[in-house]
Amino acid sequence: MTSEDSPALPRLLTAGPDLLAAALVVLPALNDPRPAVLVVGAALLVCVVAGFLKRRRSLLAAVGVLWVTLLAFTPGAVWFAFPFYFLLLRDLPRRTAVAAVAATGLVAVAGFGWHQHVLTVGTVLGPLLGAAVAVATVVVHRESQRRAELTEELAAAERAAGVLAERERLAREVHDTLAQGLSSIHLLLSAALRGDTERHVRAARAAAADALAEARRFVKDQNPPALDGGSLPSALHLACASTAATADLAVHCRVTGDEVALPTTHQVALLRIAQSALGNVVSHAGATEVRLTLSYQDTDVTLDIVDNGRGITGAGAGGTDPDPAPGQDRGYGIAAMRARARALAGDLVVESDGRGTAIAVTLPVPVA
Known part of the structure; x- marks a missing residue:
């Protein structure tokens, strides 16, 4: 150097x-x-x-x-x-x-x-010791400089990783909230043009109000409105009712087991996964029925979303990433759901056989 x-x-x-x-x-x-x-x-x-x-x-x-x-x-x-x-x-x-x-x-x-x-000893050792001291001084300096450069590179890498993580988080939030809300409004307004205008316009207005509330919460980095003052089961029931009201779809919601107090992070993740999965069913599945089941167990909690639609081409058991049908989002919704689950040490499995799709997400229940 x-x-x-x-x-x-x-x-x-x-x-x-x-x-x-x-x-x-x-x-x-x-x-x-x-x-x-x-x-x-x-x-x-x-x-x-x-x-x-x-x-x-x-x-x-x-x-x-x-x-x-x-x-x-x-x-x-x-x-x-x-x-x-x-x-x-x-x-x-x-x-x-x-x-x-x-x-x-x-x-x-x-x-x-x-x-x-x-x-003499002094005339021999003097110049040689001076040389050794000079070499040691420069070596120590260069080593400290190299460590400082490595520290700066590590800090820059951590900042870049933080930016990417935040960008991914924002993308998931937008996909699971605003994008789903806008998709519902689009479907309702399209239905309004075909008939029964007043009912669909009212539903579209309600969907727009929900999307606006989600946007405000998103900007303020607050919990979803459905979880403010309520429980996860009630928020899931509300999401299912909203989906049934905005789509020509029978939506069933069921909760099994004794309810366990989950951290807010787990509740938000499960609610967002449910909203994203229901949005995918409405937008892509062509289903007439979807069943959502929240199961509380001793050490984990499981959320199952099963529909009777056309399925996902190329999806296999065991949680492999699906190959969406033509015209569908290239699997970002599934990837975002899986990322939410893995961020909490959980897992997400997708199964589809052409007669419907089943999504199961399992999160461990944190020890109190």
Whole structure:
């Protein structure tokens, strides 16, 4: 990773090494003002400044050659190795940089020996420990930077997942409420055009009022109106009565078992699944009768919707997604119902044999 890949590197890895390198080029010239030292030091200073401005890796080679040349003239140049470590680690690929840092440390040790004609523990360990510290500093920084990037990516993925989940939830709500209400109004107005206008118009008006109430609840993120102050069985009876009133269809609603207090999430899911299934029967099944049964059991609650319509082409037992008949919604209603059930650790099964369709959804009863 180079500085161009990450413009937000801390100051230690940007301007700091360049400024320190420039200072340590000037220092030997002040202590040893021989012409050769001044010329080589000036050339080295120009390369350091150019490297800071251009950030070209080719300049590092020139800096290295000029530094070794300056080190041959004056021992004060040995201190240039420490900022040079960071320049190499900043501007070269990791493996190449580590090898270059190791070579620089050995050259610095050799420079000490060349000028002092003896090597001590300090002159050997000093440059090598400096190289190790530089490598460790950069490795730790890059690791922390990588973790920060991963954290940002994870946060972005979570936000995207949240947006998709909310979009799916909105789609289910619109499909199960507003879309079903508008479909009922359309059927009623179509029937009104064929005769018995007043009765169907009144029914369409009632369906529009229900759809408006659902829309307002939807905007305010409240419970369905049918569940406000009522129970799930009464809400299902109301949904069946509304369906029977808006369609030429016999709708039977039955509740078995001892009623169990379910969480609001479970009641809303079962009511929405019932409304969606009844809407599909009215719009697509061509049925004359539909039976809805809510069964309370010890550990779960089951909702069955069975009609005697034309069935769903390609639907099979075991909960496989059906292949809707031509002209039908391509199974989104079934998919939305199954998503509601699975969100509550439940399951939904669709069975159809051409003589009708049976939908069964089972939700576990949460332990009090």
